[in-house]
Amino acid sequence: MGTAIPLVTRVKSKLADLRSSTLRLLLSDFVLFRAAILLVRYLKVGSYAQRVRLGAVKRPHYAYCVYHAAALAKRLGYERISVLEFGVAGGTGLLALEEHARNISRELEIDIDIYGFDSGCGLPALKDYRDLPYHWKAGFFRMNEEALVSKLTMAKLVLGDVSETVPRFVSEYKPAPVAAVMVDLDLYSATDHALRLFDCAEAYRLPRIFCYFDDITGDEAELYNDFTGERLAIREFNERHSTVKLSKAYHLTTRRRVEPWYYQIMVLHDFSHSRYNDFVSRENQQLPLKARRGE
Numbered sequence: 001m002g003t004a005i006p007l008v009t010r011v012k013s014k015l016a017d018l019r020s021s022t023l024r025l026l027l028s029d030f031v032l033f034r035a036a037i038l039l040v041r042y043l044k045v046g047s048y049a050q051r052v053r054l055g056a057v058k059r060p061h062y063a064y065c066v067y068h069a070a071a072l073a074k075r076l077g078y079e080r081i082s083v084l085e086f087g088v089a090g091g092t093g094l095l096a097l098e099e100h101a102r103n104i105s106r107e108l109e110i111d112i113d114i115y116g117f118d119s120g121c122g123l124p125a126l127k128d129y130r131d132l133p134y135h136w137k138a139g140f141f142r143m144n145e146e147a148l149v150s151k152l153t154m155a156k157l158v159l160g161d162v163s164e165t166v167p168r169f170v171s172e173y174k175p176a177p178v179a180a181v182m183v184d185l186d187l188y189s190a191t192d193h194a195l196r197l198f199d200c201a202e203a204y205r206l207p208r209i210f211c212y213f214d215d216i217t218g219d220e221a222e223l224y225n226d227f228t229g230e231r232l233a234i235r236e237f238n239e240r241h242s243t244v245k246l247s248k249a250y251h252l253t254t255r256r257r258v259e260p261w262y263y264q265i266m267v268l269h270d271f272s273h274s275r276y277n278d279f280v281s282r283e284n285q286q287l288p289l290k291a292r293r294g295e
Contacts, residue, residue: 033257048103059096061261062182065210066100069179070108073206075280080111080176081206086162086194087184087214088118089141091148094155097182101154113176114155115169117162117194118143123186124161130188130228135221140186163193170200179206181268183230184214191233198237198244198268207273211246211266234266243272 041056057063066083073081088094094116101112122142126133158165185191216231218224226235238245247269252262
């Protein structure tokens with residue numbers, strides 16, 4: 001007569017089998033979903049708005065910000081908006097913005113201008129620990145200006161140190177109201193200067209601005225935190241302003257499928273903006289009491 005398998009061992013084995021099958025199911029679902037998204041993206045199934053919603057576009061975080069910024073501007077009656085990228089580097093993001101702008105402009109019937117801010121020379125000299133010298137080095141992400149300019153069709157490059165280009169941006173370019181901003185400056189010092197753009201007159205800003213911050217999550221090498229880098233610049237910006245605040249986009253993280261970039265989207269709220277309280281939601285939000293069956 002063989003030795004009986006202990007109950008605890010049998011239970012552990014069943015649990016292991018359950019975990020394995022559950023993992024396979026989850027992975028299968030994940031792979032199928034990603035495959036479907038790629039198919040929708042490359043076959044361009046559905047409207048651009050639908051593909052943006054699914055994330056079935058290049059740089060979906062950029063598309064999300066531009067689309068919803070344009071939709072807000074349209075509801076407020078604006079005919080033209082500006083979209084900014086801080087930290088152009090090689091230019092892949094700026095080219096993606098051009099593609100999004102063309103599609104969204106056509107779909108929502110609103111004009112979109114694009115500006116790309118960059119030193120052109122890569123990261124500047126790091127100031128101190130707040131610029132994360134354990135992760136970044138001066139000269140990273142140098143731009144090939146000639147190669148990039150040859151590919152751009154609508155975006156304008158604003159070259160130079162952001163500490164100098166941001167203060168004079170409005171006076172030199174007279175931009176349409178800023179509606180979306182992508183920040184990929186890596187360093188605390190550069191991001192601090194970039195966020196001062198939001199101090200310009202309200203005529204050059206929407207009351208709410210969709211923002212993407214590239215360097216606020218990261219991994220075990222970067223270890224971004226609230227006391228260095230872009231996160232520190234955001235925190236100090238909020239501390240300096242009583243009626244203008246950068247806030248997380250909480251609505252995104254309640255979606256059924258949560259993408260990592262959802263945590264990198266923030267919205268600038270200017271509570272003192274003359275258009276902040278303008279109604280932009282659905283007109284009919286009544287919830288009538290349904291009659292019981294038979295009544």
